[in-house]
Amino acid sequence: MMKSPTILAVGGAYIERRGQVSGAFVPAASNPGTMREEVGGAVFNALRCAVRRGVSGSLLSVRGGDVLADTLSRAIAAAGIADLSVVFLDRTTPSNTVLIDGDGALIAGLADMALYDLALAKQIRRAKVREAISTADAVFCDANLPSAALERLVALAADKPVFALAVSPSKAARLTLVLEFLAMAFMNRHEAGALTGADVDADERGIVDGLRRAGLKSGVVTAGDGPVLGFDAADAFLILPPKKVTVGAADALAGATMAALLRGLTLGAALREGVAAAMLAVESATFTSAIFAEALAFVPEARDLA
Numbered sequence: 001m002m003k004s005p006t007i008l009a010v011g012g013a014y015i016e017r018r019g020q021v022s023g024a025f026v027p028a029a030s031n032p033g034t035m036r037e038e039v040g041g042a043v044f045n046a047l048r049c050a051v052r053r054g055v056s057g058s059l060l061s062v063r064g065g066d067v068l069a070d071t072l073s074r075a076i077a078a079a080g081i082a083d084l085s086v087v088f089l090d091r092t093t094p095s096n097t098v099l100i101d102g103d104g105a106l107i108a109g110l111a112d113m114a115l116y117d118l119a120l121a122k123q124i125r126r127a128k129v130r131e132a133i134s135t136a137d138a139v140f141c142d143a144n145l146p147s148a149a150l151e152r153l154v155a156l157a158a159d160k161p162v163f164a165l166a167v168s169p170s171k172a173a174r175l176t177l178v179l180e181f182l183a184m185a186f187m188n189r190h191e192a193g194a195l196t197g198a199d200v201d202a203d204e205r206g207i208v209d210g211l212r213r214a215g216l217k218s219g220v221v222t223a224g225d226g227p228v229l230g231f232d233a234a235d236a237f238l239i240l241p242p243k244k245v246t247v248g249a250a251d252a253l254a255g256a257t258m259a260a261l262l263r264g265l266t267l268g269a270a271l272r273e274g275v276a277a278a279m280l281a282v283e284s285a286t287f288t289s290a291i292f293a294e295a296l297a298f299v300p301e302a303r304d305l306a
Contacts, residue, residue, distance in 0.1 A: 005056070006136045008057075014096060015096070016096050016098075017097040018035070021033040039072055040096070044059065044081075045281075055258070057081045060085060062087075063087055068092075069087055093115075138160055143175055144167055162178075165187075167191075175195065183218060185219045189223050195210075205305060223245075249281040250278065256276065258270075268302035
């Protein structure tokens with residue numbers, strides 16, 4: 001039996017809270033609605049999907065010494081991921097809380113993630129982490145890491161492929177100094193604009209050219225219900241997703257695409273698997289191989305960018 005590829009992921013695994021207002025939002029007032037809480041985070045979401053697609057994964061993150069840390073620990077174990085994370089007993093576990101209106105539009109968000117800036121860079125210096133990098137086939141990170149931590153991680157990875165998630169327009173700039181060393185970066189149009197200075201409505205060719213000039217050799221750019229853009233040193237192409245690629249779904253897209261690339265698929269074929277995973281992530285974080293195959297059948301072939 002062939003050994004499954006191994007990924008060491010470093011970055012965000014936190015509590016996600018999503019509150020939705022029932023009816024019209026009234027500022028400065030108590031609004032009726034619903035609140036949902038679950039374990040998420042860009043790196044965790046993507047790695048969980050990669051593991052479902054046959055990858056062996058380990059995760060390095062940081063969390064606090066509260067009850068939410070136990071929730072995180074159980075979710076990581078349930079996903080079949082080896083947990084290398086560190087607990088800071090005197091800190092609170094990172095979280096991201098968003099409030100949306102009845103139509104799903106963002107009203108406000110609150111990201112309590114100072115622990116990542118405080119502690120992640122130091123964790124990368126641990127001997128255990130260096131050992132995990134040496135035994136992994138690839139390294140995966142997100143822009144929740146400070147710039148210094150990203151530079152150190154890329155240096156330790158040496159000749160191994162490093163994949164990265166931009167996370168948000170404000171944090172995407174942290175990837176600037178390591179773009180040329182990445183095997184691939186995943187982002188949306190707003191994050192691509194933060195890296196290149198291009199307008200969010202720029203045409204696909206302009207986005208690819210801008211990212212290449214910035215030093216990125218290969219990348220994937222999502223656009224909600226618009227085409228998913230993929231490119232490498234030689235080619236650029238589009239895939240029209242059958243369903244809108246939301247934020248959480250984009251994480252799943254990254255995980256499934258990485259897993260397929262590590263199995264030896266071409267970027268076009270790998271990205272089709274990523275789009276299929278994104279479709280399924282809208283409905284559930286779990287899926288069987290048969291369900292995945294059915295979803296993949298609905299994903300069109302990649303077409304060359306004109």
